[in-house]
Amino acid sequence: MLVDNGRSDMVGGELQEMLRCIRCAACMNHCPVYGSIGGHSYGWVYPGPMGSVLTPQMIGIEKAALLPNASTFCGKCESVCPVHIPLPKLMRHWRKNEFERHLTPKAARWGIKTWAFFAKRPTLYRLLSQTSNRMLRLLGGKKGRIHKLPVVSGWTDHREMPAPSSKTFMQQWNEKQKAGH
Numbered sequence: 001m002l003v004d005n006g007r008s009d010m011v012g013g014e015l016q017e018m019l020r021c022i023r024c025a026a027c028m029n030h031c032p033v034y035g036s037i038g039g040h041s042y043g044w045v046y047p048g049p050m051g052s053v054l055t056p057q058m059i060g061i062e063k064a065a066l067l068p069n070a071s072t073f074c075g076k077c078e079s080v081c082p083v084h085i086p087l088p089k090l091m092r093h094w095r096k097n098e099f100e101r102h103l104t105p106k107a108a109r110w111g112i113k114t115w116a117f118f119a120k121r122p123t124l125y126r127l128l129s130q131t132s133n134r135m136l137r138l139l140g141g142k143k144g145r146i147h148k149l150p151v152v153s154g155w156t157d158h159r160e161m162p163a164p165s166s167k168t169f170m171q172q173w174n175e176k177q178k179a180g181h
């Protein structure tokens with residue numbers, strides 16, 4: 001009897017490249033998301049980018065949809081993987097699967113729609129990001145660490161969150177552009 005934990009189902013499918021994984025952990029050690037939230041947040045045996053591909057395969061995308069969605073797709077995992085597994089592409093496979101099966105939670109759809117509304121209105125977006133930046137810094141106090149976030153408390157369940165910089169991303173970007181970087 002062979003217990004393969006669903007790996008045979010990956011042969012010949014869109015996730016086949018994942019079978020090359022040697023569990024070296026390079027992808028997680030270079031992942032900015034893993035570095036910020038830590039291993040326990042992934043909720044199952046395999047953390048990091050490789051876990052975000054493997055866990056939905058093993059326990060079902062219905063139970064693990066948050067994992068492939070918690071990626072910035074910066075591509076660092078793929079660039080350091082010694083066996084060249086295209087991890088962002090495989091995570092995208094799960095995002096597509098979740099979308100096509102209408103599994104995306106209402107709260108997530110509402111969140112994306114709200115973000116899109118503001119993203120299409122740059123002045124409003126800047127105002128909102130500056131205000132939320134100030135509020136987060138207030139929450140961070142003197143130490144600049146946030147222990148409990150209101151509404152999205154899951155972000156601080158396993159780790160405290162560093163308060164943001166006093167300047168928004170756009171302010172920092174514009175300053176760098178002016179300085180010629």
Ligand code: SF4
Binds near residue numbers: 085
């Ligand atoms: S870097 Fe590649 S081989 Fe190493 S654990 Fe991640 S996916 Fe697997």
